[in-house]
Amino acid sequence: MAGEPAERALAYWLGQVRPLPSGSEEAARVLTHARQALRLAARQGAAPEPLAELALALHRPLMSRGLVLTWAQDLQALWEARPDLRAAAPALGENLLSAWTAAGQWQQAHAILHALQRTRPQHRPQTARLLYRQGSLLWMQGHWRPALHLARQAWRLAPRPQPKLRVAAATLLMLAAWRLGRGKQARRWGRRALALCPPDDLLWRGRLHHYLLLVHLPRDASAAARHLSRALEYLRAAQAHLQLAHLWADATNLYLAQGRPDRAAEALAQSYALWRQIEDPAGRADYYRHAAIVTHALGRVRLARDYAAHAAERWAALGVRAEVRRCQRLLEQWRG
């Protein structure tokens, strides 16, 4: 009785997850059922291949819906309960690392990273992927210089026939350069990443346009606006709630630069409506920083200060000192 329903369940839910229904609630239901089937089938001793297949198929939809902590916990349970999956699907370990990273759980992320570094055969593409993952983790923690260094190594090692890995490395290079204030370098890497990105990868293209909005904003608001509208187009098509929540928050910068604080407030509200359902603590902290800036632009200084103080608290809880300093600078500016 054990094997048959478990494997039928895995096959059934795999068919439902690829592709997901377009209705948001229906998709959420399918994902919850599929998570349940995955966990139970793993416990019931289902074969590793269909288990790994469903786990891999679930990664992107759950991450882009912002259920990053839920998914990290599910994957961690699977990782521990079924060591046989590690060999059957090495990508699961990387997915677990990326889920813990997105969930702001640095300790767990580093633990998985070290486990992967210890066990992985040192082939070039795998090494490049791990360098990229490590760089992303450090970038999230606000360590932009080492992130840049690791992204550069990942780029060098990433084989040309693997465009997704090269796109990922180039994207991290763009983001790290941007945070280090190297705008020209960031724009160059952004263009390169966009040129390499497969046209059917809506999610990644949307993310690239989003980051290009940020990179272009200080010098060219109209280019930033063009990237915003492309990013919205791609991310809506990909139903990428998490990235849309980030995008709307960052769009407030553009609207404020254009002298449209009311539009910025609307974008902030759009962002909040998505953040409510999302488990990304770093993104949520950043939302509050944006809320502080928009509220200040609307002339509500006291509330703006409270937003900034709360953002600083959230970043401090995550241990990201660079972001805490950014919020504190806002508070200092507004004190004067």
Next chain:
Amino acid sequence: MTVGNARPPGGLVPALRAALRGRLRHPTTTWQPLARFLPHLAQAAQGQWETILAQALERMKAEAADEVALLKARFWQGHTVRVLSYRYHLAPSTLYARQRRAVEHLAQHLWALEQAARRQAQMALAHKCRHLPSATYTQLFGLDAALERLRAWLLDPAGPRWVLIEGLGGLGKTTLAHAFAHGHLEHWDDLAWVDAHAHRRTWESETQPLDTDALVERLAWQLAGAELASRPPRHRAAGLRQMLAARRALVVLDDLLPGTIGPMLAVLPPPPAQSRFLITSRYRYPSPGAHLPMRELSRADSLALLRAEIHQRGLPELPTDALAALYERVGGNPLALKLTVGHLAFLPLERVLEGLTHLPSGPGEDLFAYIYEPLVAHLPPDARRVLEAMPYFAPQGATYDELQHFVALPPRRLDEALYQLMYHALLDLDPRPPARYFIHRLTYVYLTHQHRVEARSPGGGGTG
């Protein structure tokens, strides 16, 4: 002429006529008898009948201004029929006939206003229910005393500000809270319902319960929307407190952990605020206050439940001593009682009782294993196939289509299987759209435990 879609009830015209005549004799006459026919209008206008009648006359004026003038002259200005006959150059009998028609038309307009007030009241009620989950029960057993206690506490303006329903899972804490909230909607300006465990829960992985900040945020979202919910926590909690002080809201906090109960109570404003918290928890909260412990059903309630289940399944009625014997062996757990009735569908009472006598060790999981085993073993293959599929769906349950695709049975065979499972209380239906079939947690535990045992056994087919 009829106004609106429906004709007024038969008694409204005579009642209106009597009230108008009464007004003629005593201008301060009571219009209260009309409330019997126009309850929503009376409630909406809070007894201001003169205003209601003025509204109806105003509506009527557009199509029958002469009738309105006649009614006003006759019943508000108090002119006699003789005076009005003279004024309008009409015979008194003609004037009476016109007056009768005018009263009928007025009744129609009042009825149209009543329909509008009813629709408005329904919309207001629906708005108030917007966060209330659907009921998953059709009949309540053993909750009368608890409901009475909740009424005495929470509807009393001088009563406790919060009530904590405590007890183990499966005893009906959420059902009780739901029945109370749903049954007294009219008492509250608004209703919030927050489940501390998010909806992403699966059987295998309980999600992290919401912390205090997240609970406050959800409450603020439900009662005030994004503007308050998106504020920093300090502002948000202060705003929520103000709102709870200004309105009379019932807040149900379902399945709270003890650590969040105290901080949540700090959000509740002190008297004279009339908002109330109704909290359910599987844990005891050691603080003085209104605690309502939930226990298993009493003997009388258990017997009532057994009778209802036997009746519902079309089984022959059992005498009270037979029901009492079942209760003595099974206890007052509602699910255990329902499942035991399932045995009576294929075993004589004596055999069921005999089996229950030889339980390995008292109530608990052994009891359930004993109860489930023969039920599952006697299921027809299709029903068994559907039941075995259920653990691969999250607790929220599977839609008909999902089940059909999953188990690959033609509709008629699936219908029969679903009927069998529901008959034996192994499956329930949540009718909220999309309607979903779901199993009880104990059924899940039984089924997956069985799987585990079989997977470990040599012929189990498991690979882990």
